[in-house]
Amino acid sequence: xxxxxxxxxxxxxxxxxxxxxxxxxxxxxxLYAKSPFYHDKMKAAGVLPSDIKSxxxxxxxxxxxxxxxxxxYPDKLVCCPKEDLVRYHVSSGTTGKPTVVAYxxxxxxxxxxxxxxxxxxxxxxxxxxxxxxxxxGLFTGGLGLHYGGEKLGATVIPASTGNSERQIxxxxxxxxxxxxxxxxxxxHLIDVAKKIGVDISKDTKLRxxxxxxxxxxxxxxRYIYDQSGxxxxxxxxxxxxxxxxFTDCQELNGMHISGxxxxxxxxxxxxxxxLPAGEKGExxxxxxxxxxxxxxxxxxGDITSIFPDECPCGRTSPRIDRxxxxxDDMLVIRGINVFPSAVEHALLRLPELTSHxxxxxxxxxxxxxxxxxxxxxxxxxxxxxxxxxGLQFRVERTLRDALNVSAKVELCPPNSLPRFEGKxxxxxxxxxx
Amino acid sequence: MTNxxxxxxxxxxxxxxxxxKLAAIAKIFQENQVNIHAFSIAEANSFGVVRAIVDKPxxxxxxxxxxxxxxxxxxxxxxxxxxxxxxxxxxxxxxxxIGINIEYAYAFRTGEFGTLIVKVSNPEEAVDKIxxxxxxxxxxxxxxx
Numbered sequence: 001x002x003x004x005x006x007x008x009x010x011x012x013x014x015x016x017x018x019x020x021x022x023x024x025x026x027x028x029x030x031l032y033a034k035s036p037f038y039h040d041k042m043k044a045a046g047v048l049p050s051d052i053k054s055x056x057x058x059x060x061x062x063x064x065x066x067x068x069x070x071x072x073y074p075d076k077l078v079c080c081p082k083e084d085l086v087r088y089h090v091s092s093g094t095t096g097k098p099t100v101v102a103y104x105x106x107x108x109x110x111x112x113x114x115x116x117x118x119x120x121x122x123x124x125x126x127x128x129x130x131x132x133x134x135x136x137g138l139f140t141g142g143l144g145l146h147y148g149g150e151k152l153g154a155t156v157i158p159a160s161t162g163n164s165e166r167q168i169x170x171x172x173x174x175x176x177x178x179x180x181x182x183x184x185x186x187x188h189l190i191d192v193a194k195k196i197g198v199d200i201s202k203d204t205k206l207r208x209x210x211x212x213x214x215x216x217x218x219x220x221x222r223y224i225y226d227q228s229g230x231x232x233x234x235x236x237x238x239x240x241x242x243x244x245x246f247t248d249c250q251e252l253n254g255m256h257i258s259g260x261x262x263x264x265x266x267x268x269x270x271x272x273x274x275l276p277a278g279e280k281g282e283x284x285x286x287x288x289x290x291x292x293x294x295x296x297x298x299x300x301g302d303i304t305s306i307f308p309d310e311c312p313c314g315r316t317s318p319r320i321d322r323x324x325x326x327x328d329d330m331l332v333i334r335g336i337n338v339f340p341s342a343v344e345h346a347l348l349r350l351p352e353l354t355s356h357x358x359x360x361x362x363x364x365x366x367x368x369x370x371x372x373x374x375x376x377x378x379x380x381x382x383x384x385x386x387x388x389x390g391l392q393f394r395v396e397r398t399l400r401d402a403l404n405v406s407a408k409v410e411l412c413p414p415n416s417l418p419r420f421e422g423k424x425x426x427x428x429x430x431x432x433x
Numbered sequence: 434m435t436n437x438x439x440x441x442x443x444x445x446x447x448x449x450x451x452x453x454k455l456a457a458i459a460k461i462f463q464e465n466q467v468n469i470h471a472f473s474i475a476e477a478n479s480f481g482v483v484r485a486i487v488d489k490p491x492x493x494x495x496x497x498x499x500x501x502x503x504x505x506x507x508x509x510x511x512x513x514x515x516x517x518x519x520x521x522x523x524x525x526x527x528x529x530x531i532g533i534n535i536e537y538a539y540a541f542r543t544g545e546f547g548t549l550i551v552k553v554s555n556p557e558e559a560v561d562k563i564x565x566x567x568x569x570x571x572x573x574x575x576x577x578x
Contacts, residue, residue: 376447381503383445383552384536385475385482392478410479413447415501 004120004152005113008260009315016259016316021055023288024263028052028061031294035079037072038296058263058286059274063297069099069240077293078102085292090138091239101140101239102292108147110289114245114261115148121249121256121313122208122233124178126153129205131174133167133181133189134213136160140243141213145180154178161185164192171204178208183216183224183232190227201229210235212244215323219348221252234322238300241287246320254307254319262287264318265297266306269327270337277308280342282327283320301327303339331361331427333368336405340426343372346402352380352391356417363431370407372399378414436560439570440508441550442490442577446483447503450476458483458502465489465496470576471550473539484539486550488578508556511571512563514540514547524549524568531562 003009011019031038032049042048045062052060069077078085087103103111124130130149134141142160149156157174159167161181167189170176179186186209193200200206209224212235224232236255237244241262246255257264262285266275269282283300302323311319325341332338340359347353354375362369374395382388388411395409420426448454455474462469462485471486487493490506497504512528514520521540528535528551536552548571553559563570 376503378498378501378503381445381447381505383443383482383484383505383507385477388447388480388482389477411447412480413449413501414503416449 002120002123002125003315004117009117009258009317011260011316013316017055019260020263020288023260024055024058024286025049025052027286027288027290027294027296031079031296035077035294037068037077038079038294055263058265058297061296063272063284063299064295065299066099066240066301069101069293070097073097074100075102079294080104080291089140089143089239089243099240101242103242104291107242107290107292110261110287111144111242111245112147112151114242114258115144116152117258118235118245118247118256119145119148119152119154119178119210121315122178122210122247123250124149124152124154124208124210128154128177128208129157129175130154131157131159131167131170131176131179133159133161133179133185134244140237140239141180144237144243144245145210149180164189165196168193168196168198168204171200171206172198175205177205178210179206179230180210180235182213183211183220184214186211186224186230186232187220187227190224193228200227206230209233210247212236212247215325218322236320236323238302240295240298240300241285242290249311249313249315251311251313253311254321256311256313256315256317256319257285259317261289264306264320266304267299268337269299269303269330270332275305277306280305280324280337280339283323299327303327303330303341329427331359331429333361333370333403333405336403338370338403338405342402343399343407344426346398347372347374347395349398350391350395352377353395354414356419357426358417359427361427361429361431368431370405371410372407373410373412373417375412375414375417436557438572438574439510439560440556441486441511441571441573443507443509443550443552444483444485444487444490444493444497445505445507446485446497448474448481448483450479450481454481455483458497461496461500462487462493465492467493467496470543471539471541471548475537486576488576490577507552509550509552510556510559510563511576512549512551513569513571514549516542516545516547520547521549527566527568528563531566533559533562 028049041062047060084104085102086105089101091099132145136142209230209232221232233248235244235247246257265284266281275281283302283304286296303325304320307319325339356375358373360371399407468488473484475482514524538551540549
């Protein structure tokens with residue numbers, strides 16, 4: 001098993017926690033002394049640097065959110081002399097004011113180190129040719145993978161996005177073995193390759209893909225493998241924590257979050273309390289060594305869980321599941337957090353149903369009622385009323401098991417529920433509180 | 434199997450339990466010039482299953498599939514009944530005596546006699562038993578063309 005930094009990647013858990021504590025301590029001391037923003041935040045939360053006596057004391061520290069970056073636009077959160085900054089990235093601002101992230105040389109090194117380790121865990125190394133087909137520029141994807149790939153010692157092709165036929169030509173002519181891009185773009189490349197008569201599995205050396213920046217599923221991973229012979233790895237990151245950083249290893253069982261670089265928590269998005277391993281909640285990260293704009297307990301807003309079991313690859317860092325939605329989509333039904341993505345995931349287990357559904361929430365006196373409308377697949381039709389009612393019960397039981405809250409299920413004819421071209425709006429919440 | 438000549442192809446169509454749905458289904462039969470011999474609706478909580486015996490089941494099946502309906506063929510049997518008081522009793526008691534379990538049934542009259550449409554779990558075996566007990570079955574070709 002190839003490691004980029006074997007000692008640190010396989011550090012025993014107790015030693016890792018000790019290291020994390022040392023890093024956190026330095027960070028908190030520095031922030032308290034140098035960041036008026038964080039100093040005030042800690043004061044408001046009634047916590048002093050001296051209260052941090054172990055890594056688990058991190059839960060005493062206040063959270064940071066995207067609004068903190070927006071409110072301090074462009075650079076009020078910068079916590080080092082401005083001449084120490086070596087790069088800025090800026091978000092597109094599609095959901096509000098753009099956010100600025102700044103980097104010192106050490107920040108870039110840490111980011112590249114994280115990417116280099118991740119790429120190594122995907123089986124990429126010296127001798128590999130990595131085509132980076134993420135956008136270069138203000139977006140962190142292109143440069144993040146670029147520098148990580150170079151640090152690892154792979155040969156990097158800064159292809160950037162677009163020009164698909166040229167991408168395939170590069171894959172063939174420069175004998176690309178690994179590609180990094182969005183999953184939808186890779187699926188598009190497979191189609192374009194077919195159209196111009198190139199069979200990726202036979203006519204190229206491409207065998208690994210590092211896909212991220214948008215949600216994708218396990219069935220997409222299988223589809224990509226079946227269509228191209230390429231093993232797809234999930235990559236996670238967000239500009240606020242640097243950019244893309246962490247991937248699945250070759251076991252493909254969750255994304256390893258290098259523990260000396262980032263401290264991961266899963267919290268209840270409602271109460272902010274830490275959740276135990278295995279439970280779904282909001283991903284919260286602290287980049288332990290960040291210099292320019294430190295992010296402590298940054299609430300990323302994505303929903304996932306930490307895998308409690310050890311990874312057979314030997315890395316001791318915790319792993320997170322693929323992202324299952326955004327906190328913004330969360331519903332609270334009878335006090336229980338329900339994510340439409342969890343409904344979707346549960347319904348996918350039932351082969352009699354299409355992947356379309358609608359979720360209607362109403363208030364019945366003091367109680368919430370949830371109705372899930374599901375679509376019968378044409379070939380799942382049976383003449384037996386009992387069979388259909390039985391299916392309805394099975395859907396209800398599957399949802400109750402998955403969500404811990406009961407839902408009524410309505411079986412609908414194929415193609416009768418709304419289809420969405422953009423982001424799906426599957427929830428109709430008519431509750432008045 | 435010669436018994437299969439008695440297997441009437443019934444269409445079972447999944448439908449929402451909402452006003453206007455029956456008309457929508459009937460329109461598809463009408464537009465495709467499919468004649469309906471017998472028809473029933475079985476109703477569950479939020480949905481129904483429309484069952485129909487028609488002259489051109491294949492034409493109807495293709496038309497409904499094109500409109501994205503969920504539907505299925507079901508083999509049913511047509512037991513002849515004398516069109517007199519006691520006709521149903523005679524047929525039903527004979528079926529009961531020979532141990533035929535009916536999942537569902539509906540009946541109608543055509544010309545001289547009544548027909549009891551029955552759905553049974555093992556139509557192959559049921560045909561032998563029903564004929565041996567002296568009842569008559571209507572051949573499928575009387576309905577499906």
